Amino acid sequence: MSKNSSFLSILVSIFIVILAIGWIANWNFEDIQEIMIDILAKSLMTMTAIWLILATSSTSILHRGSAPRLQTITLLFLSLGGLGLVELLNVGVQRATLATITVQWAGLIMGSSIVLFTVLAIVTGREEEEDPLLAMDK
Amino acid sequence: MTFWLLLYGGIPGVLAMHLQRKETKTYKIATPMTVLVLAGMAGTANMIGSDNNVGPVETAEALLHLVIPTGIYLMGACLAIFGGPSPVGPIPKNWRRGGSILMIISIGWIIMLSLQPGNLPIETAVMNNVAISSLLIGVSLVGAIGTTVVLSIGEKRWSAAIATISLSLGSIALLSILASEISEEISDSLQSIIGTIFGIIIALWVAFHTTILIEKRSDLPKTTTPITDEEEKLVKRHLDTNIRGDKLE
Numbered sequence: 001m002s003k004n005s006s007f008l009s010i011l012v013s014i015f016i017v018i019l020a021i022g023w024i025a026n027w028n029f030e031d032i033q034e035i036m037i038d039i040l041a042k043s044l045m046t047m048t049a050i051w052l053i054l055a056t057s058s059t060s061i062l063h064r065g066s067a068p069r070l071q072t073i074t075l076l077f078l079s080l081g082g083l084g085l086v087e088l089l090n091v092g093v094q095r096a097t098l099a100t101i102t103v104q105w106a107g108l109i110m111g112s113s114i115v116l117f118t119v120l121a122i123v124t125g126r127e128e129e130e131d132p133l134l135a136m137d138k
Numbered sequence: 139m140t141f142w143l144l145l146y147g148g149i150p151g152v153l154a155m156h157l158q159r160k161e162t163k164t165y166k167i168a169t170p171m172t173v174l175v176l177a178g179m180a181g182t183a184n185m186i187g188s189d190n191n192v193g194p195v196e197t198a199e200a201l202l203h204l205v206i207p208t209g210i211y212l213m214g215a216c217l218a219i220f221g222g223p224s225p226v227g228p229i230p231k232n233w234r235r236g237g238s239i240l241m242i243i244s245i246g247w248i249i250m251l252s253l254q255p256g257n258l259p260i261e262t263a264v265m266n267n268v269a270i271s272s273l274l275i276g277v278s279l280v281g282a283i284g285t286t287v288v289l290s291i292g293e294k295r296w297s298a299a300i301a302t303i304s305l306s307l308g309s310i311a312l313l314s315i316l317a318s319e320i321s322e323e324i325s326d327s328l329q330s331i332i333g334t335i336f337g338i339i340i341a342l343w344v345a346f347h348t349t350i351l352i353e354k355r356s357d358l359p360k361t362t363t364p365i366t367d368e369e370e371k372l373v374k375r376h377l378d379t380n381i382r383g384d385k386l387e
Contacts, residue, residue: 006290013282018332020310021275024317025325038326039333046337047344049146054345056151060164067356074348098142099197103265104272104330106201110208111276115284115305117215121241122298124219125234 041089045101048082051075141182141194148175192265200265204273207247214240248273252312267320272327274309274316279331281306 027035055075061068152175155168182194217237220226247258252270255262263269284302288295313324365373378384 006286009290010283010286013286014279017279017282017306017310018328021278021313021324021328024310024314025321025328026317027325035329038329039336042330042333043337043340044333046334047341050338050341051345052143052147053150056147057154059151060154060158065356067352070356071349071352074352075345078344078348096192099192099194099265100268100326101330102142102145102197103200103204103268104327105334106204107269107272107327108276108331108334110204111273111278111309112280114208114211114277115280115302117212117219118241118301118305119284119288119298121215121218121237122301123295125222125238 037089041086044082044086048079051079141179144175144179196264200263200269203263204269207244211241211244267323271323274313275327275331278306278309
């Protein structure tokens, strides 16, 4: 399968799963505006968190010159801008929102690791392996 | 807000400090800074309960409830991957079957956590519905992506494709059973996960291009002066001596 068609099939599979879960969660087309605003707010919160993590984790290379300093300051301002945009959407960042999104991020990471390790366990465990030390005696 | 700033800003910062070389000043202040950050987190986390909102304590509780089955699953998967006839590091040999059993036990635990959390030996977390809905949505989405990837590789790894599609369909089935009780949490988790995927892509793209832009415009380090004729002759003489075997004059 070519790269383009496999990328397209990944997008299609994501779309099908989102549609199925959206149907389970009783999503209505009438509420699509609210849903889109919430998705936008959550993506802005994610961006804010990622830029903040990148900015603070690059503080240890600040002594290497002006470029890392400028980079850290830019990322900090970007994260502040992200927070401002969330406020502009009238969603607001509350303690409950931060707690909920943290648990949701953790759930997504753990779910992804479950699938990844399942694939690895099946792919590696399927092959018949031989102990190299025992094989030397033959 | 302070707790979350320390969690998403302070922890990556002190982790980066710990990764420095041991003789640097940054490394020397890493441990005191870690203590300060952890103390700050502990100090701000205990303010929970003043209103009825969920906060850090409830988040930690929900994460602990998720970590137990997921940790057992990953441990089982590691045993299934590395527990072959040759021992790998601390993992004992011939433990593949044991690892598979641990994986099945943890899947059972996750099903119990979803359908009947009250029957588990640990008390149900306040944010259990949020945690379980996001875990199941994560498994179903990544399972579907995994199936497509495994099939598009085209090496006839049918068992891996069947496992990932089963995980995906099983999670969707669990979500549909739970839908009557926690449809709001499922909807919120789905919106969050879609937003998170977009957010990660855009944030990394912007950060990457910002770095390129800044690095391109930064001053180049001062270059050394070109070598003199004398230095050139000296280098040539050394090369002749070492490569061609000429005698040093």
